[in-house]
Amino acid sequence: xxxxxxEKGYYGEFGGAYIPEMLYPxxxxxxxxxxxxxxxxxxxxxxxxxxxxxxGRPSPLYFAKRLSEKYNTKVYLKREDLNHTGAHKVNNTIGxxxxxxxxxxxxxxxETGAGQHGVATATVCALMGMECIVxxxxxxxxxxxxxxARMKMLGAEVRPALSGSRTLKDATNExxxxxxxxxxxxxxxxxxxxxxxxxxxxxxxxxxxxxxxIKWQLKEKxxxxxxxYVVACIxxxxxxxxxxxxFLHEKEVGIIAVxxxxxxxxxxxxxxxxxxxxxxxxxxxKTLLMQTADGQITEPYSISAGLDYPGVGPMHAHLYKTxxxxxxAVTDDEAMHAGMVxxxxxxxxxxxxxxxAFAILETRKFRPDDVVVFNLSGRxxxxxxxxxxxxxx
Amino acid sequence: MAFPQNGNExxxxxxxxIHQKLQEDQKLLSIYFTAGxxxxxxxxxxxxxxEKNGVDMIEIGLPFSDPLADGPTxxxxxxxxxxxxxxxxxxxxxxxxxxxxxxxxxILMGYFNPVLQYGVAEFCKKCxxxxxxxxxxxxxxxxxYQKEYEAIFKKYGLVNIFxxxxxxxxxxxxxxxxxxxGFIYMVSSASVTGSQDGFGNSQESYFKRIAGMKLKNPQVVxxxxxxxxxxxxxxKQAKGAIIGSAFIKFLTQNGVDKIGDFVKGIRK
Numbered sequence: 001x002x003x004x005x006x007e008k009g010y011y012g013e014f015g016g017a018y019i020p021e022m023l024y025p026x027x028x029x030x031x032x033x034x035x036x037x038x039x040x041x042x043x044x045x046x047x048x049x050x051x052x053x054x055x056g057r058p059s060p061l062y063f064a065k066r067l068s069e070k071y072n073t074k075v076y077l078k079r080e081d082l083n084h085t086g087a088h089k090v091n092n093t094i095g096x097x098x099x100x101x102x103x104x105x106x107x108x109x110x111e112t113g114a115g116q117h118g119v120a121t122a123t124v125c126a127l128m129g130m131e132c133i134v135x136x137x138x139x140x141x142x143x144x145x146x147x148x149a150r151m152k153m154l155g156a157e158v159r160p161a162l163s164g165s166r167t168l169k170d171a172t173n174e175x176x177x178x179x180x181x182x183x184x185x186x187x188x189x190x191x192x193x194x195x196x197x198x199x200x201x202x203x204x205x206x207x208x209x210x211x212x213x214i215k216w217q218l219k220e221k222x223x224x225x226x227x228x229y230v231v232a233c234i235x236x237x238x239x240x241x242x243x244x245x246x247f248l249h250e251k252e253v254g255i256i257a258v259x260x261x262x263x264x265x266x267x268x269x270x271x272x273x274x275x276x277x278x279x280x281x282x283x284x285x286k287t288l289l290m291q292t293a294d295g296q297i298t299e300p301y302s303i304s305a306g307l308d309y310p311g312v313g314p315m316h317a318h319l320y321k322t323x324x325x326x327x328x329a330v331t332d333d334e335a336m337h338a339g340m341v342x343x344x345x346x347x348x349x350x351x352x353x354x355x356x357a358f359a360i361l362e363t364r365k366f367r368p369d370d371v372v373v374f375n376l377s378g379r380x381x382x383x384x385x386x387x388x389x390x391x392x393x
Numbered sequence: 394m395a396f397p398q399n400g401n402e403x404x405x406x407x408x409x410x411i412h413q414k415l416q417e418d419q420k421l422l423s424i425y426f427t428a429g430x431x432x433x434x435x436x437x438x439x440x441x442x443x444e445k446n447g448v449d450m451i452e453i454g455l456p457f458s459d460p461l462a463d464g465p466t467x468x469x470x471x472x473x474x475x476x477x478x479x480x481x482x483x484x485x486x487x488x489x490x491x492x493x494x495x496x497x498x499x500i501l502m503g504y505f506n507p508v509l510q511y512g513v514a515e516f517c518k519k520c521x522x523x524x525x526x527x528x529x530x531x532x533x534x535x536x537x538y539q540k541e542y543e544a545i546f547k548k549y550g551l552v553n554i555f556x557x558x559x560x561x562x563x564x565x566x567x568x569x570x571x572x573x574x575g576f577i578y579m580v581s582s583a584s585v586t587g588s589q590d591g592f593g594n595s596q597e598s599y600f601k602r603i604a605g606m607k608l609k610n611p612q613v614v615x616x617x618x619x620x621x622x623x624x625x626x627x628x629k630q631a632k633g634a635i636i637g638s639a640f641i642k643f644l645t646q647n648g649v650d651k652i653g654d655f656v657k658g659i660r661k
Binding site: 016017018019020021022024025163164169170173176177180181182183184278279280281282283284291293294295296297298 | 457458459460461462463464465468469472475480481482504505506507508509510511531532533534537555556557558560561562565580583584585
């Protein structure tokens with residue numbers, strides 16, 4: 001079984017490029033060039049250099065001793081929270097800004113939900129002196145004021161998405177509309193492993209640095225490259241894609257994707273796409289998505305803005321369908337408590353997205369000698385308000 | 394005038410209504426509206442009034458929650474229509490008897506996901522029974538259509554309409570022309586629907602370039618046509634033009650009782 005994208009842009013039955021003709025020249029141009037550009041020695045050199053000197057890679061692989069004792073298994077944390085800008089998102093935006101330059105683009109657009117991808121995009125645009133416009137749902141702008149301020153300080157223009165539910169889904173629609181209106185000079189930096197081919201594959205490759213590093217870091221610590229399990233939270237799925245990538249075809253490695261159950265999978269307020277979704281088309285790709293019987297895309301819910309997306313990347317839909325990955329849904333409450341456990345036991349306050357991944361330790365049993373690597377995709381600074389309100393701190 | 398009895402039973406010449414219409418001499422005025430807007434049950438009245446007032450062809454918009462190629466006007470009308478309760482099934486119900494009163498070509502236009510969920514074959518069959526002549530599904534790409542759906546569309550007598558834009562390469566236009574059997578929907582500029590006031594030199598030269606390609610399919614221009622002047626400019630070279638956002642704005646302001654005024658304003 002192949003878990004990577006095929007030459008037509010599909011992961012099994014998922015993926016493809018379901019885009020209006022207005023986007024065809026840009027997407028086709030990218031499709032024809034992305035692999036070639038990524039393979040250029042000068043591109044690789046610049047990418048590696050920036051990841052090292054600017055982002056601060058490699059991110060540590062940390063053996064979480066007290067967490068391991070509590071749950072009686074060997075827990076490792078991949079510290080993406082220590083990256084510049086505080087999350088894994090920057091791995092992708094560094095890659096894509098270099099791609100945009102090589103494609104001759106001078107203007108960058110992006111969508112953002114909680115603002116993490118928006119900040120990571122604004123950051124690399126500042127670094128490269130490129131014009132940057134970030135679309136963000138009007139509601140998200142109101143509830144993520146610090147990230148809006150960060151983007152502005154970094155020189156980006158934050159444009160409110162006023163249509164539909166005025167959240168991430170609509171910000172993505174607005175970014176796509178902008179790209180339709182500006183087909184020549186603009187590159188669209190999609191923040192997750194979604195969108196029309198080649199985006200899911202390109203984003204996955206830029207994020208695959210995570211699993212590439214896990215391999216050699218684990219070799220140093222455990223004497224073997226392959227853990228027994230890799231675990232990551234999943235919204236659109238970019239941190240999960242990067243965490244899983246080099247283990248997809250390593251049969252002895254168990255892959256666990258943790259979705260946001262919100263108030264509960266059956267509560268009507270959830271973002272557990274693998275359970276609640278059906279095959280359909282969202283933002284240019286065929287994948288599992290939450291929708292009505294009539295094919296209208298519905299609003300997901302999660303306490304974590306980064307997991308609050310009605311679809312899931314096509315690679316993950318394929319991993320779910322084929323049974324290659326185990327999907328577990330974690331509620332708001334379970335995630336919030338897991339965030340507190342990690343803070344108290346390890347002195348690390350995680351992003352609420354990442355907290356979802358750790359929450360499975362309460363219910364999913366591992367053997368004492370299992371090596372379980374969790375991707376700690378982001379830090380919790382941005383979520384302090386939510387933690388304060390939830391725990392009445 | 395003799396109306397076809399029902400559905401897509403072929404008339405004497407054996408041609409789809411779109412093909413017949415394209416053979417007529419005049420420049421074609423085509424109107425887009427979103428089904429279920431302003432009110433859920435306005436669909437049949439809007440179609441009948443447009444025909445009575447001399448419109449040549451209609452695109453009936455199937456509303457979608459995430460219309461990513463549409464500007465604010467059509468987005469708002471779609472959201473409104475969905476709030477009114479419009480669904481694919483209700484639309485087919487509303488159109489059940491439309492062929493008893495209307496003879497011009499009717500095209501359904503929408504995004505692919507609702508069609509996929511309805512079942513593509515079932516959707517096409519329903520279109521044929523209803524008397525729909527063609528489909529415009531902007532996010533159903535050419536290669537997927539040819540590989541998976543062309544046979545189904547043809548089985549049910551449906552013409553599939555593809556879009557081209559000023560950025561579409563000549564080679565791609567040739568490919569689309571070869572795959573088309575009806576007309577080509579020529580998007581006037583790099584934009585979502587309803588986002589401009591008039592045509593400039595770049596559109597003029599684009600219109601000329603396409604006319605010069607001598608394609609086998611006639612072209613109908615859409616996006617950015619809002620009045621008699623832009624209609625005239627768009628149809629200087631092309632066979633016809635489609636008006637969408639401007640008509641929806643008119644409905645928002647005037648309701649469904651003065652549709653004749655809108656059409657006269659374009660054809661003056």
